[in-house]
Amino acid sequence: QVQLVESGGGLVQPGGSLRLSCTASGSIFSIYAMGWYRQAPGKQRELVASVTSVLNTDYADSVKGRFTISRDNRKKTVYLQMNSLKPEDTAVYYCNTQSRAFPWGQGTQVTVSS
Numbered sequence: 001q002v003q004l005v006e007s008g009g010g011l012v013q014p015g016g017s018l019r020l021s022c023t024a025s026g027s028i029f030s031i032y033a034m035g036w037y038r039q040a041p042g043k044q045r046e047l048v049a050s051v052t053s054v055l056n057t058d059y060a061d062s063v064k065g066r067f068t069i070s071r072d073n074r075k076k077t078v079y080l081q082m083n084s085l086k087p088e089d090t091a092v093y094y095c096n097t098q099s100r101a102f103p104w105g106q107g108t109q110v111t112v113s114s
Contacts (some may be wrong), residue, residue, distance in 0.1 A: 002026040002102045003067055012085055020080040020108060022095030026107060030073040033098040036080045038091035038110075048073030050098050063089075085112045 008020040020036065028072040035050035048060045049069040057069050068081040078095055 002029075002068070003064070004102055004105035006093060006095055006105050006108040009093060009110045011111045011113065013114050014086060014112055016085050016112070017083045018085065018110060020082065020093055020095075020110075022078045022080075022105070024076045024078075024095075026076075029076040032052070032101070034069075034078045034095060035098050036067075036069060036073060036078070037096060038089075039095045039107075040088075040091040043091075047098070051078065082110070085110075087112045089098070 002023055003025045006020060006022045008018060010018060012018055029054055033050055033052040035047050037045050037047050039045040046060065048063050049067055051057045051069045051071050059067060066082065066084045069078065071078045090110060090112050092105040092109050094104055096102055096104060
């Protein structure tokens with residue numbers, strides 16, 4: 001069974017940057033479109049960025065121009081480069097396929113605050 005492990009979160013000031021990583025076990029990572037999701041307290045989990053197996057990307061309007069998703073299939077890892085962070089980006093960030101096919105990992109906390 002595929003396991004997802006997210007890392008790279010932390011506390012950052014508004015305007016700062018973070019790079020999140022998500023590594024998957026299993027041998028079929030490369031065929032899936034992968035996404036980064038986030039869930040803020042009291043809110044539903046939302047998809048913020050996705051990358052297909054052929055490296056097409058898509059972003060939620062709220063992060064477009066600030067976040068960049070990428071993947072390295074050899075490392076079975078998907079990344080999220082987050083720049084110009086805002087307090088409203090504060091959330092637990094998770095990765096999964098676009099269809100949410102895998103069990104959720106533990107996520108990584110991102111807190112944007114001065």
